Amino acid sequence: MSIPSIPLAGVIGHPIAHSKSPRLHGHWLKRYGIPGHYIPMEVASNDLAHVLNILPKAGFRGVNVTIPHKEAVLDIADVISDRAALIGAANTLTFQSDGKLHADNTDGIGFIANLKHNAPDWDPAAGPAMVLGAGGASRAIVAALLHERVPAILLANRTRARADALKAHFGGKIEVIDWNNVPQRMDEAATLINTTSLGMAGKEELKLPLDGLRASTLVTDIVYTPLTTNLLATAHERGCPIVDGLGMLLHQAVPGFERWFGMTPDVDEDLRQVMLR
Numbered sequence: 555m556s557i558p559s560i561p562l563a564g565v566i567g568h569p570i571a572h573s574k575s576p577r578l579h580g581h582w583l584k585r586y587g588i589p590g591h592y593i594p595m596e597v598a599s600n601d602l603a604h605v606l607n608i609l610p611k612a613g614f615r616g617v618n619v620t621i622p623h624k625e626a627v628l629d630i631a632d633v634i635s636d637r638a639a640l641i642g643a644a645n646t647l648t649f650q651s652d653g654k655l656h657a658d659n660t661d662g663i664g665f666i667a668n669l670k671h672n673a674p675d676w677d678p679a680a681g682p683a684m685v686l687g688a689g690g691a692s693r694a695i696v697a698a699l700l701h702e703r704v705p706a707i708l709l710a711n712r713t714r715a716r717a718d719a720l721k722a723h724f725g726g727k728i729e730v731i732d733w734n735n736v737p738q739r740m741d742e743a744a745t746l747i748n749t750t751s752l753g754m755a756g757k758e759e760l761k762l763p764l765d766g767l768r769a770s771t772l773v774t775d776i777v778y779t780p781l782t783t784n785l786l787a788t789a790h791e792r793g794c795p796i797v798d799g800l801g802m803l804l805h806q807a808v809p810g811f812e813r814w815f816g817m818t819p820d821v822d823e824d825l826r827q828v829m830l831r
C-alpha cells in the first residue's frame with residue numbers, strides 16, 4: 555500500500571517575511587485536518603525559474619507569488635489564464651499533473667467576492683465606479699469591475715500617465731480624471747474604491763473631501779491595516795455602506811487552496827479573527 559504524499563504549497567516573494575498568506579492557509583489546513591504545509595519562501599528574481607522548476611519535484615502542488623515576481627512569472631508559465639493575461643500579472647501558480655505550470659490571477663475575483671459577501675445588495679451595474687490609483691492592484695480591480703459589467707469607470711491617479719496607460723489597455727469604459735478633480739466628480743460614483751496605499755498604517759493619509767459622496771455609494775478600500783481606514787470611517791459617518799479590505803486578501807486565497815489541497819475553504823469571522831491577531 556502506498557502512503558499518500560503530503561501536499562505542499564507556499565508563497566514566493568522577496569522580501570517574504572511580512573506575508574500573511576502562511577497564517578491564512580495554515581489556519582485552513584489545521585481547521586480541515588489536512589496533513590499539508592504552506593511555506594513562505596524568500597526567492598530572488600534570478601532564481602525564480604529554477605525554483606519553480608524544482609518545487610513540483612519536491613512535492614509542491616503550487617505556490618502564490620508576490621512582489622516582485624507577479625509579472626515575471628508570466629514569462630515562465632506554460633498556461634496563463636485569461637484574467638492573468640489581461641491583468642499582466644499572476645498571484646496563483648499550480649503545478650499541473652501534465653508537468654505544465656499554470657498561472658492565474660485571483661486578486662480581482664477576491665475583490666469582487668469580498669464585496670458580494672459583505673454587501674450582498676451591491677450591484678456593480680447600478681452606476682459608475684470611481685477607482686483611486688493605477689498600480690498593480692488597480693489593474694486587477696479594473697479588470698474585475700469590467701467583467702462584472704460596471705457601466706463606466708472614473709479612474710484617478712496621482713501620476714496621470716499610469717491611469718492613461720490603464721485606459722489604453724482596458725478601453726472605452728474608462729474615463730481618466732485628474733487627481734485634483736476627484737472631489738468634484740465624487741457624486742457620480744455608485745462604488746468608490748481606494749486601490750492606493752494611502753491610509754495604510756505608517757503611510758500618508760488619503761486626504762479626500764467626501765462632501766459629494768452619495769449615501770447610497772458603496773465604499774471600499776484595499777488597505778486593511780488599519781481595518782477601518784479614515785476613508786471608510788468618514789464614508790460610514792455619511793451613511794454609506796462600507797466594506798474593509800481584509801476580505802479581499804481572504805477571498806483571493808480560496809482558488810489556490812482549492813486547487814492545491816482539494817477542498818473549498820470557508821471565509822468566515824473565525825478566519826478574520828485569526829488574521830487580525
Ligand code: ATR
Nearest residue numbers: 687688689690691692711712713716749750751758
Ligand atoms: P500596488 O501593486 O499595491 O497597486 P503600486 O503599483 O506601487 O502598488 O501602486 C501604488 C498606488 O498608490 C499608485 O496608484 C500610486 O500612485 P502613483 O502611480 O502616482 O505612484 C498610489 N500612491 C502611492 N503613494 C501615493 C501618494 N502619496 N499620493 C497619491 N497616490 C499615491
